Amino acid sequence: xxxxxxxxxxxxxxxxxxxxxxxxxxxxxxxxxxxxxxxxxxxxxxxxxxxxxxxxxxxxxxxxxxxxxxxxxxxxxxxxxxxxxxxxxxxxxxxxxxxxxxxxxxxxxxxxxxxxxxxxxxxxxxxxxxxxxxxxxxxxxxxxxxxxxxxxxxxxxxxxxxxxxxxxxxxxxxxxxxxxxxxxxxxxxxxxxxxxxxxxxxxxxxxxxxxxxxxxxxxxxxxxxxxxxxxxxxxxxxxxxxxxxxxxxxxxxxxxxxxxxxxxxxxxxxxxxxxxxxxxxxxxxxxxxxxxxxxxxxxxxxxxxxxxxxxxxxxxxxxxxxxxxxxxxxxxxxxxxxxxxxxxxxxxxxxxxxxxxxxxxxxxxxxxxxxxxxxxxxxxxxxxxxxxxxxxxxxxxxxxxxxxxxxxxxxxxxxxxxxxxxxxxxxxxxxxxxxxxxxxxxxxxxxxxxxxxxxxxxxxxxxxxxxxxxxxxxxxxxxxxxxxxxxxxxxxxxxxxxxxxxxxxxxxxxxxxxxxxxxxxxxxxxxxxxxxxxxxxxxxxxxxxxxxxxxxxxxxxxxxxxxxxxxxxxxxxxxxxxxxxxxxxxxxxxxxxxxxxxxxxxxxxxxxxxxxxxxxxxxxxxxxxxxxxxxxxxxxxxxxxxxxxxxxxxxx
Amino acid sequence: xxxxxxxxxxxxxxxxxxxxxxxxxxxxxxxxxxxxxxxxxxxxxxxxxxxxxxxxxxxxxxxxxxxxxxxxxxxxxxxxxxxxxxxxxxxxxxxxxxxxxxxxxxxxxxxxxxxxxxxxxxxxxxxxxxxxxxxxxxxxxxxxxxxxxxxxxxxxxxxxxxxxxxxxxxxxxxxxxx
Numbered sequence: 001x002x003x004x005x006x007x008x009x010x011x012x013x014x015x016x017x018x019x020x021x022x023x024x025x026x027x028x029x030x031x032x033x034x035x036x037x038x039x040x041x042x043x044x045x046x047x048x049x050x051x052x053x054x055x056x057x058x059x060x061x062x063x064x065x066x067x068x069x070x071x072x073x074x075x076x077x078x079x080x081x082x083x084x085x086x087x088x089x090x091x092x093x094x095x096x097x098x099x100x101x102x103x104x105x106x107x108x109x110x111x112x113x114x115x116x117x118x119x120x121x122x123x124x125x126x127x128x129x130x131x132x133x134x135x136x137x138x139x140x141x142x143x144x145x146x147x148x149x150x151x152x153x154x155x156x157x158x159x160x161x162x163x164x165x166x167x168x169x170x171x172x173x174x175x176x177x178x179x180x181x182x183x184x185x186x187x188x189x190x191x192x193x194x195x196x197x198x199x200x201x202x203x204x205x206x207x208x209x210x211x212x213x214x215x216x217x218x219x220x221x222x223x224x225x226x227x228x229x230x231x232x233x234x235x236x237x238x239x240x241x242x243x244x245x246x247x248x249x250x251x252x253x254x255x256x257x258x259x260x261x262x263x264x265x266x267x268x269x270x271x272x273x274x275x276x277x278x279x280x281x282x283x284x285x286x287x288x289x290x291x292x293x294x295x296x297x298x299x300x301x302x303x304x305x306x307x308x309x310x311x312x313x314x315x316x317x318x319x320x321x322x323x324x325x326x327x328x329x330x331x332x333x334x335x336x337x338x339x340x341x342x343x344x345x346x347x348x349x350x351x352x353x354x355x356x357x358x359x360x361x362x363x364x365x366x367x368x369x370x371x372x373x374x375x376x377x378x379x380x381x382x383x384x385x386x387x388x389x390x391x392x393x394x395x396x397x398x399x400x401x402x403x404x405x406x407x408x409x410x411x412x413x414x415x416x417x418x419x420x421x422x423x424x425x426x427x428x429x430x431x432x433x434x435x436x437x438x439x440x441x442x443x444x445x446x447x448x449x450x451x452x453x454x455x456x457x458x459x460x461x462x463x464x465x466x467x468x469x470x471x472x473x474x475x476x477x478x479x480x481x482x483x484x485x486x487x488x489x490x491x492x493x494x495x496x497x498x499x500x501x502x503x504x505x506x507x508x509x510x511x512x513x514x515x516x517x518x519x520x521x522x523x524x525x526x527x528x529x530x531x532x533x534x535x536x537x538x539x540x541x542x543x544x545x546x547x548x549x550x551x552x553x554x555x556x557x558x559x560x561x562x563x564x565x566x567x568x569x570x571x572x573x574x575x576x577x578x579x580x581x582x583x584x585x586x587x588x589x590x591x592x593x594x595x596x597x598x599x600x601x602x603x604x605x606x607x608x609x610x611x612x613x614x615x616x617x618x619x620x621x622x623x624x625x626x627x628x629x630x631x632x633x634x635x636x637x638x639x640x641x642x643x644x645x646x647x648x649x650x651x652x
Numbered sequence: 653x654x655x656x657x658x659x660x661x662x663x664x665x666x667x668x669x670x671x672x673x674x675x676x677x678x679x680x681x682x683x684x685x686x687x688x689x690x691x692x693x694x695x696x697x698x699x700x701x702x703x704x705x706x707x708x709x710x711x712x713x714x715x716x717x718x719x720x721x722x723x724x725x726x727x728x729x730x731x732x733x734x735x736x737x738x739x740x741x742x743x744x745x746x747x748x749x750x751x752x753x754x755x756x757x758x759x760x761x762x763x764x765x766x767x768x769x770x771x772x773x774x775x776x777x778x779x780x781x782x783x784x785x786x787x788x789x790x791x792x793x794x795x796x797x798x799x800x801x802x803x804x805x806x807x808x809x810x811x812x813x814x815x816x817x818x819x820x821x822x823x824x825x826x827x828x829x830x
Contacts, residue, residue, distance in 0.1 A: 277661060284665075311676045319669050326662035333658040373675045 003068050006056025007147040010097075013049035013104070014137040016042055020107075020130030024123035025195075036123035040111035043126050046133060047108035054088075054101045057146050061088050067153035070094065070146045075157040078544040079165070086170035092310075093146035095173055099290070100136050102174075102181040106210070107133065110185075117206060124192035125185075132184055135317045143310050162545065162571035162578045168228030172221055176248060179218020180286040183255055185210035187283035190276045191325050194332045199272040204265035207279070209632055211262065215255045216628030222248050223621035230614070231581050231592075238508070238617060241390045246369045247289035250362050254282040257358040260351050268348055268413060270339030274355070277329065284322040285362070290314060346416040350408030357401040364393040395447055402454040402502060405495060406461035410468070424468055425461050432457035444510035451506040459499035462492045490631025497623030504616025513610040518603040524555070528610025530584075530591050531555040532564075537595070537604060545571045547580075550595035550604065554584055566595045590614045686786070687802045692719075693784035700751055700759060700775040707774035711748075713800040716826045718745050718793050718819070720770070721782060723752045724762035726790040732809035733766050739815065740769035745823060749773040752782045752790055795819065797826045 020042035027035025057070075061084045066072040074091045075084055083090075089098040107129040114122055140146070164170075189207040193199045225248070230238040239245060258278045264271040342348040368385040375381050406428065410421035422429075436453030444452075469484055470477045517525035519534040526532075535551040547569040554562040564582030571578070584591040589612045596605030687693070692709040699705040712719065720736065722729040739745045749770035751759050754777065776782055785794070788807060795804040804822055806814060 273658075280661075312673075315669065315672050315676065318672075319665075322665055323662065323669070326665055330655075330658045330662050334655045370671075374671055377671055377674045 002056050002059050003065070003147040003149065006053040006060075007145070009049040009052040009056070010137065010141060010147075013046050013053065013100075014134065014141060016046050016049065017130050017133035017137055020046065021127055021134050022130075023127075024130075025127040028120040028123040028127075028195075031120070033119065036119050039123045039126035039130075042130065043104075043107040043111055046130075047104040050097075050101050050104040050137075054097055057094060057097060058085060058088050060147075061085065064157065065153075066155070066157050067149055067151070068146075069148045069150040072150050072154050072157045076544065077156055080543055082167075082170060083165045086164070089173050090164045090169075093140070093144045095177075096136065096140050096144050097146055098174065099177050099181060100133065100140060102177050103129070103133055103136060103184060106182060106185050114206070121189075121192055121196065121203075121206075124195050125188045128188035128191045129184065132188070132321065135320065139310075139313050139317065143313050162569065165571075165578075166228060166232055168224050168232065172224040172228055174221075175217050175224060176221030179214050179216075179221050179255075180248075180251060180289060182210065182214025182217055183251060183279075183283045183286050185214065186255075186258060186279040187321075187325065190279035191328060193276060194325070194328045197332055197335060199265065199276060199336060201266045201269050204262045204275070208259065208262045208266065211255060211259050211279075211282075212628055212632050215252070215259055216625045216632070218248070218252050218255060219621055219625050219628065222252060223618050223625075227618050231583060232578065238614065241368070241385075241387050243369045244289075246365045247285075250365055250369075251282055251285040251289060253358050253362040253365070254278060254285050257355045257362075258282050260354050260358075264348050264351050265339075268340050268342065270342065270348060271352070272336060272339050273333050276333070278355070278359075280322065280325045280329065284318070287314075287318050287321065340414075342413070343415045345411065345418050347408065347411045347413045349416070350404065350411050353404050354401065354408065357397055357404065361394060361397050361401070364397070365390065395451065398502065399447075399450050399454045402458045402498065405498070406458045409462075409465050409491065409495075425457075425464060428457050428459075428461035428464055431460040439506075439510070442511075444506075448506045448510045451502060455499045455503040455506065458502070459496055462495040462499065465492050486634040487631045490627045490629075490634065492627070493630055494624045494627025497620045497625075497627055499620070500616050500623055501618075501620030504613045504618075504620060507613035508611050508617070511612045515608045517606050517608070518599060519606045520601070520603045525606065525608065527608040528589070528591070529556060530610065532591070532593060532606070532608055534604065534606060535563075537598075540567070542569065545569045548595060548598070550582075550593075550606070552582060552593055552606075554591060564591070564593050566593045568595050585615060587615065588613060688805065689801055689803065691799070691801050692796065693781070695774075695776075695781040695784065697750075697774040697776055697781060700749075700756070700773040702775070707748075707772060709800050711772065712796050714798060715746065716798060716823050717771075717796045718747045718823075719750060719796055720747050721750045721752050721785070721787050721790050721792040721794075723754045723790050724758045725754065726752075728809050729791045730766070732791050732811075733769070735810050735812065735815065736769035737767050740771075744820070746771050748796075750781065750785075751775050751777075752787065753777065753779040793819075795822055795826065798829065 020039060023035050024039035024042075026032070027038065057068075059065075060068045060071050061075055062081065064071065064075060064077045064084070066075075070091060070093050071087075074094075075087045079087070087094070089095040107126060110117070110122055110126055110129070117125075186207055189203070189210070193203055225245070226238045229240070258275065261271050261275045261278055265275050368389050371385055372383055375383060406425065407418070407421050410416075410424050411418070432453040435456035436449050439452040440449045465488070466481065466484070469488070470480050513528050515525050515527040517523075519525060521534050521536055524531050524533040531554075533553040533555060535553055538549045538551075540547045540549045547567045550566045552564040552566065553560045554564060562584050564584055566582035567580035569578045569580060579594050582593040589610060592609040592611060594607045596607060598604050692712065695708060697707045699707055722732075736747055740747055747770050749772070751773055754775070756775075756777075759775075774781070791809055793806045793810055794802050795806075797803045803826060804819075806819065810819065
């Protein structure tokens, strides 16, 4: 019964989405206040119905109702409650339902938080959100219905893939989707602006918080996925340039460019064509990310629901949404007014450089991901693109980006003075040279030395932004610091996060040590400055798995300083192994131990890594998220934009 | 902004969509083997269970067969297994197994537990023949024509979709050849 309620309310949501996609649009064109107001009710109603459907599916998972086919395929009664719930989105159908739930959530947030939006704009934005809702609800109902019944119901389910039974991965998809789908707001605002034919600073100020929130969620989502891969897959890697990872990185890069170019629209009323295009591009890349994972068009370790019929549907959705938006763009963009002028060396110029670099990196990743497909279709040759390609372009471009993004905040709007900006960064330059020399002495490749130097430059240069605002008069320092807008703090913190992540990456690439040894209990192997002794290996029984559990003593300088536990778990349902690495996490390094196969004579394969600064990679991402949150809490976003007419006069 | 410049993004999307559409119909997972349309590489392996018979490329000549590379240690083979069983039971294909680097007792237990879809199993215990065939991982399936030539290589588990859309039409076509 519960499943039928879910199915039914999903159908209701589709009907309501159809109305939301059309009536407010007509209302906005005819200036009919009642039809425009309907958009708000419809968006709230859609959230209600999709939430009921989602709750119904969750109930089916929690109660282990195996008469629901999806539950039987992906759950098991012996599974801990947390993973029964996570099982809802641990599969194609359920994850699409989560996708639509988040879409509805963002849609309903417009009437809740966007009270100061002009009526026509909010009606049009919600209509576009409604169209997206129609597309994805139809996709679920017609190709991926999560509520299909199974008759007769099996006694027990197949179980969730054990790799997914982990707190990191239970939370990774929701955050990733909050990011992907959050960019739909930028998209809807862009399309609404194209329909209105008006892009102005007020528009940018409305669009920015949505984009910023989506960007922060996506950052967190990518970070969780990477950290999960690190400790769960058991081979000490944290990024693999796998097509599906690239699929999440591309919208992140484009979204990062978007939050920066929107600043130019907001402050200077320029770069309008580009910002609109970027908003469309960012959401398109999110859609392509969905397309990649689900269609099987590109093979990847992640592709969990390869099904060509679904692929065709998603491709049609992509063509309809992005194609529609870009066609509208082709018609409307030539009529839009060009923005204000500025010289190349200026804050605007710096932000454009940022955009060029970010889009170039996105393009490199796009090419790397799809080139094999294009080549195979065009010439029939099969190749695969590996990490060397990405590193060759990604690393130098990122270094240039870090150098430039340090200087940007020191340039003034319209016309900047590069010499003066660089002079104010003299301490950062000293820090960069110092760190560069130090890392070169310790020993690493020249590109890594540059990366370290650039990270130090960015780190100290970002702090210099604050120092510069404080000035030399220390008596007024506190007043000036507390008077700085939160957006400035957000920028500084986020940039510091980038520096921390970059330093972490450079250190791991430069100084990782790996040891593989055959150890009997009592024997010792060395990795980094640690010695690791295998103490015992025990058989352990968990709630739904059995495990070989190895205990290790960590020895440094002759004394035991820590004890680690590494496991190799076997899940009988659906019969697979996972690795639980033993980690000793310190601010400056991570010791990583996994236990492998047993060998005759009582020896075990033990794999150990010493990863300097690896935690900085994720720590930096968390700092970036904090920066985003700080910027979101800025007063000017909470209070909202000034009245539109006033801004228009000021800009013209 | 020029009218033509504004058209560029939508044109790029159209090109991309075209490629994606073709990509959906192409299986990007199949890695083309250089052995396609060539005879099977020479091998001489004991049968499993060992009854003294030898399995050579000659064994596979005279009819269309599927040569399936599998092992008891291979998880994906477990996923594929019910599909093979169904094909064998319904006599829709003759499947020759190549047990790749497997231990006899584990292999025996695996077949007893899950059933045996194979007409014959060749025991490639040291994995030499798998190297000659260019096996990239288990499971893999080679479609062998009547003259003992490799006509198609499928990497990964056979599922209902690949059978009805790729393998079955090919097997029918090869059976029609003289």
